[in-house]
Amino acid sequence: MQTVEIDFDVFKEITNRRKTEGVTPNDVLRELFGLDPIEAKDVPLMPSGKPWVTKGVTFPYGAQFRATYKGQEFIAEAKDGALFLNGKRFISPSAAAVSITGNSVNGWIFWECKLPGSDSWKIIKDYRMGA
Incomplete structure (x- = not known):
């Protein structure tokens, strides 16, 4: 294929x-x-299910997210209308990022996303209007 x-x-x-x-x-x-x-x-x-919609951006169910912090890679997934990281539900990318760093973080530049059916990763701020 x-x-x-x-x-x-x-x-x-x-x-x-x-x-x-x-x-x-x-x-x-x-x-x-x-x-x-x-x-x-x-x-x-x-994969089918409820997408995650945040700040006017729709991430389809099954979209994968990754971030690296202090040399460790973190993986999250869009499902059931939210971003799930380590079994916890987040409604914003920044909240998920803060759970990793313990500090205020702009999640839109912290996370990369790989959409279902894609092999490439893209920083999520690029999905926002006007980016």
Whole structure:
């Protein structure tokens, strides 16, 4: 299977065009390109669930987050409408960052994100409008 990198706006548009949770991004693109559908067993399913929305930015369910602090890597995940880090629920990236550092931190520059289906990491401030 090939990987295609897309920007966040394209990802949101593809997600919005999914008619049901069973429709994959590949199904959406095949329909847009006028291609015949393929059997569902040939297409990997994307994780589905409530996305995390913060400051007008939507991170899809299953988006992964990482940060490095004092040489240690921390991994978090968007699910059930929040950011989960070490089993704890956070509603803002800064609150999650403070739980690691113990100090006031701008979470928008502390965390990187990898969206479902992507292999690349991007600092989350780049997802905010006007970034």
